[in-house]
Amino acid sequence: MSNMENSSRMEKGILDDESPNTVTPELGGTRHAPCAMRFAVFAMRYALCAMLLFALSACGYHFRPTGEPIGLALESLAVPLMTSTSSDPGFEAVFTRMVRDEFISHARVPLLPAEEAAFTLVGHIHTVWTDPQSYSFLEQTVRGNAVVYDETNRRRLRLRLDVSLVERSTGKVVWREEGMETRASYEVTADPLVDQHNKQVALERVARRLAQRIYMRTMERF
Structure with a gap:
């Protein structure tokens, strides 16, 4: 070219x-x-x-393999028996055990007596109550007159408590929530023993959910 x-x-x-x-x-x-x-x-x-x-x-945040944020070390924890003013005696022991199990199984935090632990988780159960959730209607004839009865076939159980995490050495409240509440429903039958069993199962389900919330709320601070 x-x-x-x-x-x-x-x-x-x-x-x-x-x-x-x-x-x-x-x-x-x-x-x-x-x-x-x-x-x-x-x-x-x-x-x-x-x-x-x-x-x-x-900012002091790191991440565990499970994804929970951590900062300061939760060296040890005390979960004393929770107090209760509810009408379900003995339930506070069941609930306290569930809260302890959450920390043992997920965080593997050493549980110590309150006078030795770095932090103390304090809880008070205010009320456990139920209210009707659904009805069924039954029509019967009484002395020649039709009478309609409504029967409760499901009830809703609610639990409300106050809970706080306190640093033992300083008395500082790390977190506190008043009126923490959750609920679960159960079936109502004509057998009182079955009803009591269903209510107990619902109560344990509520306790497990609240224990998980308490665990997550605590680990958010560490």
């Missing part, structure tokens, strides 16, 4: 595919510009991720 032809091609801005790094008039850069841009975007994203992780570490 003659020098005149080369000059003509350059004047018209025609690119030679065999000429690497030839300047593109429209783009004002080299053929490797798109690769450079992708590398710059990747580097920027990597830098942002690194900055975010550094910020979280600076």
